[in-house]
Amino acid sequence: MREAILSGDLRPGEKLHQDKLAEMLGISRTPLRTALTALAQSGLVSYESNRGFYVREFSFADVAGAFQVRAELEATACRLAASNMSEAAERNLFELVEEGDRLLSSDSLPPENLVPYRRMNVCFHTAIMNLAANPWIRTFVESLHNVPLASDRVIMWRDFYVIRRSHDDHHRIARALSLGQGERAAAIMREHITFALEHLHTQLEQFPGDFLRVPTVDPRPKRARARNQNRRNTA
Structure with missing residues (x-):
């Protein structure tokens, strides 16, 4: 269910x-x-x-709040993971990044590659949380995945530029962690998740049917909705 x-x-x-x-x-x-x-x-x-x-129905405010908390928790995971890196952990992160490169090698994300790319994305984020060696981080992040659209399983596949930008973040996070740069990795992870929220805000207005579940509240400010309604009324 x-x-x-x-x-x-x-x-x-x-x-x-x-x-x-x-x-x-x-x-x-x-x-x-x-x-x-x-x-x-x-x-x-x-x-x-x-x-x-x-x-249960969720508003866009619920979704945004979950993203904000997830950004901070996963940034903390990066900060902690940097001091727990090993050769095996480093190799695993770079192998996942290379798998993403392969899935995106055609300068697109074909439908048949969407599920494997999603799996890679989940494994990448999970690997970092495991390296943090603080089980509370993963417990709370997994609870946030019950909020629709806030999960790392959501891939905004319409815009390849966004996918490529997001995967470039994976490269930079893996590289920073391999160098023991926990604060840098944390900053990139926070921006990585925050940007996903900003893009989601835009995409929900244009293609709400693309996503797993649609928030029950129009994410636009009231004045923007009113302007849109006035345009329809005068058309």
């Missing part, structure tokens, strides 16, 4: 009918309810006594 929610098969606000879900998953209602309760505790599902379980 978690994957169905994160992939968008179950949409924000959608009621989770237990009989239908139990039949679809081939399980009884008891383990299903246990799973729904666990998802509610993780923040992906909400429950109301007069409504039952339903997919």
Whole structure:
């Protein structure tokens, strides 16, 4: 169910009918309810006594807040990881970066390369968090991945320039860590995630259907929405 929610098969606000879900998953209602309760505790599902379980809806402010916290946590991970680098850890990071280079070698990200590139991206960020040797960082970052669009699994694939820029950050982070430059790596990681949020803000207005789940609140300022509405009214 978690994957169905994160992939968008179950949409924000959608009621989770237990009989239908139990039949679809081939399980009884008891383990299903246990799973729904666990998802509610993780923040992906909400429950109301007069409504039952339903997919939680997030505003853009929720998404932005998750990005901001993730940026600081992963920057801290870089700072700590720099003092824990080994030859094996360095080799792993550069192998992941080289894999990204290979997947982007055609100056595009073909659809068949999207999943492998996403996997590489997740492995790169996870490797740094593991090197930080502070399990709380990974625990809290993984909880943020339950907020739609804030996860390192989201790749904004329409704009190859953005993908290439993001992967260049991977190069610079890996290089800084290999040199023991924790503060530099932390600064690049913070900018890496902050830029992703800024680009996401722009892309959500243009192509909301491209992403795993669409925030329930228009991310534009009220005045911008009003100007847009006035244009439609006078057209």
